[in-house]
Amino acid sequence: MAESIFITGASSGIGRAVAFEMAKRGYSLALTGRRMDELKQIRDEINEKHSPPAVAVRTLDVTHYHEVPAAIREMAGELGGIDIVYANAGIALGERVGKDEFEKARETIEINLIGAIATMDAAAAYFLKKGKGHIVGVSSVAAFRGMPRSSAYSASKAGLAIYMEAMRAELYSKNIDITVLYPGYIDTPLNNKLPNRPFLISVEKGAEIIARLIEKKVKSSTVPVYPWNLVGRLLKVLPTGVISKM
Numbered sequence: 260m261a262e263s264i265f266i267t268g269a270s271s272g273i274g275r276a277v278a279f280e281m282a283k284r285g286y287s288l289a290l291t292g293r294r295m296d297e298l299k300q301i302r303d304e305i306n307e308k309h310s311p312p313a314v315a316v317r318t319l320d321v322t323h324y325h326e327v328p329a330a331i332r333e334m335a336g337e338l339g340g341i342d343i344v345y346a347n348a349g350i351a352l353g354e355r356v357g358k359d360e361f362e363k364a365r366e367t368i369e370i371n372l373i374g375a376i377a378t379m380d381a382a383a384a385y386f387l388k389k390g391k392g393h394i395v396g397v398s399s400v401a402a403f404r405g406m407p408r409s410s411a412y413s414a415s416k417a418g419l420a421i422y423m424e425a426m427r428a429e430l431y432s433k434n435i436d437i438t439v440l441y442p443g444y445i446d447t448p449l450n451n452k453l454p455n456r457p458f459l460i461s462v463e464k465g466a467e468i469i470a471r472l473i474e475k476k477v478k479s480s481t482v483p484v485y486p487w488n489l490v491g492r493l494l495k496v497l498p499t500g501v502i503s504k505m
């Protein structure tokens with residue numbers, strides 16, 4: 260039977276592009292997000308273009324934490340099992356500190372960190388029962404260094420990466436692969452209003468790289484690998500005065 264991937268935040272940007280890329284590679288798809296109309300349109304386009312074995316769609320808000328395990332179970336039932344869970348749903352609101360923007364910070368942590376943990380915890384439970392699986396989480400190069408006007412975003416992505424590191428140790432020898440991705444700038448609605456997007460790549464290119472990294476089951480990687488593997492290291496040591504101007 261074909262391998263299958265469950266994706267959160269499949270209605271736009273990277274999640275949508277990864278759905279198309281994995282369909283092209285012959286995977287069955289379980290696509291989730293809050294916007295059902297978008298998901299149905301994506302399903303129809305994918306079926307027309309790539310005819311993958313199966314495409315299932317379902318609304319899922321990852322902050323409705325207790326609905327996540329049922330979503331994985333139900334879609335696994337529909338597809339005859341799930342092999343990869345791709346925790347991708349996320350937002351970037353450009354929150355500032357001390358400017359009455361706490362609500363943006365709270366929402367960012369609830370979706371990007373707690374929503375992702377809810378997804379990965381449910382995935383781990385499902386895969387432990389199944390005896391194998393692969394969990395992929397989307398962090399960011401913003402996890403390497405706390406960035407101005409992205410304080411909660413940076414914290415959410417650093418928290419996600421550390422959670423996954425702990426999960427890898429805890430699930431060691433349980434036949435569950437863990438992949439942490441650190442994308443740089445990929446052209447999506449999340450960032451297309453930003454004035455500067457260094458080393459920007461198209462979302463199709465990003466999805467192709469991500470699919471390759473998933474299939475190789477890498478433990479962690481920047482996306483694209485170069486130059487962000489080097490820039491990421493540099494970000495960690497740049498003086499705060501330089502970071503403050505970014």
Ligand SMILES: NC(=O)c1ccc[n+]([C@@H]2O[C@H](COP(=O)([O-])OP(=O)(O)OC[C@H]3O[C@@H](n4cnc5c(N)ncnc54)[C@H](OP(=O)(O)O)[C@@H]3O)[C@@H](O)[C@H]2O)c1
Pocket residue numbers: 267268269270271272273274291292293294297319320321322347348349350351370371374397398399400441442443444445446447448449450
């Ligand atoms: N683009 C980049 O350069 C970049 C760089 C580093 C990391 N990332 C990360 O990559 C992931 C995807 O981002 P993107 O660039 O593709 O952004 P995007 O185009 O804005 O897509 C975000 C996706 O997340 C979903 N989402 C948001 N809140 C949700 C919620 N509460 N429950 C379920 N789904 C939710 C959205 O779907 P609905 O609105 O339909 O729910 C949408 O499908 C994010 O985690 C982001 O932080 C992106």
